[in-house]
């Protein structure tokens with residue numbers, strides 16, 4: 001069968017040999033199907049030679065040439081249907097061998113005296129020549145089979161690539177896409193290979209190469225797909241041959257799909273980001289409510305609050321609950337970056353814009369946030385000249401890199417700003433631009449300090465305790481009553497951050513199930529000791545009226561939430577609190593707790 005696959009080439013060879021030797025040529029495959037023929041044998045091409053194939057059969061069987069000087073008379077011709085009546089005047093044939101296997105036979109035939117003479121004048125030379133032609137045919141066949149094999153491998157590769165649920169691209173040395181699987185074509189909206197050479201595709205590869213060389217992991221890149229910018233995770237691997245990289249395989253996953261799959265496989269629903277913000281005080285409940293409502297909006301959010309009140313936590317929750325959740329959340333602390341660097345950090349810079357600038361320029365954080373969220377922390381401390389630039393960016397919704405001669409980049413990110421300053425008074429002092437203030441003051445959210453919402457202290461403390469205990473592998477489950485009183489009345493200048501640190505310290509120190517006062521950090525204990533030395537009760541030194549009811553309500557609430565989190569019974573809460581079950585239920589009713 002294989003010889004038949006190169007029938008045209010075999011016929012051409014037969015004709016070439018016939019015209020050189022001026023005898024007729026016949027070539028058959030290993031089933032003795034005539035593949036090529038010249039002169040009188042040509043009409044029989046692609047027909048079986050059954051009945052007249054005996055000489056070829058014996059050559060094929062023995063793997064040796066056969067020379068018949070008197071066809072029709074030779075004993076070896078006896079079984080042939082033309083025996084005694086053969087039109088041929090002579091015949092020389094030899095097997096065609098490929099990798100030690102007989103794949104066919106080539107015969108030279110004479111039908112008249114002159115052809116006979118040419119055939120038998122120098123039989124050795126003719127046989128030698130015939131063998132060379134047989135080798136040529138075998139090498140043609142081998143080449144063809146290798147080509148088929150290669151095509152098959154490519155086809156298998158294509159089918160495999162298309163079956164993958166990852167997008168896969170193969171790019172060459174000049175960053176042209178030479179192959180793209182079905183998924184890649186879907187993601188990148190490629191219809192045909194023609195578009196794969198387009199400028200857009202080149203942009204993608206450039207973006208991928210840039211991120212790849214940055215060494216940052218995971219490798220994430222924003223690629224423009226149609227009208228949309230999508231975030232992808234990618235891996236790039238070289239294809240090497242003889243020590244040289246010839247091409248690269250780039251595999252790409254749509255971040256949103258990865259997250260979705262992880263969620264499905266994990267069998268969990270996405271947790272509401274606001275549930276991480278602990279606290280039941282009216283101020284926090286209202287802040288959460290406002291933040292939740294505006295999460296999916298484009299509007300700028302301005303978070304007010306002292307250090308450690310949860311401004312960044314809120315900003316992240318807003319981002320997480322928006323459609324931008326799988327896009328970047330980029331945070332910059334405007335007070336922490338030296339003034340001369342802040343501008344280029346925010347807006348980026350063009351190549352060679354100042355001495356020491358990185359070659360190729362640098363992307364700014366506003367640009368890096370892409371369609372995600374940019375969190376401008378401590379915006380009240382932004383230098384005035386940067387405020388002016390930021391205002392322009394917010395008004396025009398266009399970013400201009402430092403040193404740019406007019407090229408602008410669209411601002412697509414959502415802005416969330418935060419400050420611990422009273423921005424209005426900063427405006428009055430001339431330290432903050434009024435026009436920028438009003439650009440930012442769209443959705444203000446106030447986060448009160450912990451001492452202004454003491455009812456949250458024990459709830460947050462308890463939440464920190466659960467997490468910390470679990471993380472550190474400790475079995476600390478609550479606070480002694482005296483500890484609760486100290487936590488409750490301490491002023492927490494560092495707010496939730498300080499509270500969380502104090503609890504982590506205490507969990508590390510504590511050896512029993514409840515955190516005792518001796519395990520608290522020094523500054524909390526000192527407060528208590530000062531109080532005791534001055535002869536007052538431990539909770540009365542905070543310049544707060546001693547409100548026992550408030551303290552009792554908080555203690556009960558804390559015990560109840562502890563029970564809820566540990567899936568325990570209300571009876572356990574009564575036990576922790578050192579009161580009877582009936583008293584607990586009466587107090588729950590009295591304080592309106594559930």
Ligand SMILES: Nc1ncnc2c1ncn2[C@@H]1O[C@H](COP(=O)(O)OP(=O)(O)OP(=O)(O)O)[C@@H](O)[C@H]1O
Pocket residue numbers: 276277278279305306307308309310311312313314377420460496497500
């Ligand atoms: N209501 C809360 N519930 C749980 N954790 C909180 C809460 N508020 C703050 N935290 C935690 O306290 C720490 C400080 O919060 P965050 O960084 O958001 O405060 P911030 O106001 O941005 O502080 P800064 O202005 O100093 O940057 C974080 O670990 C945060 O997770």
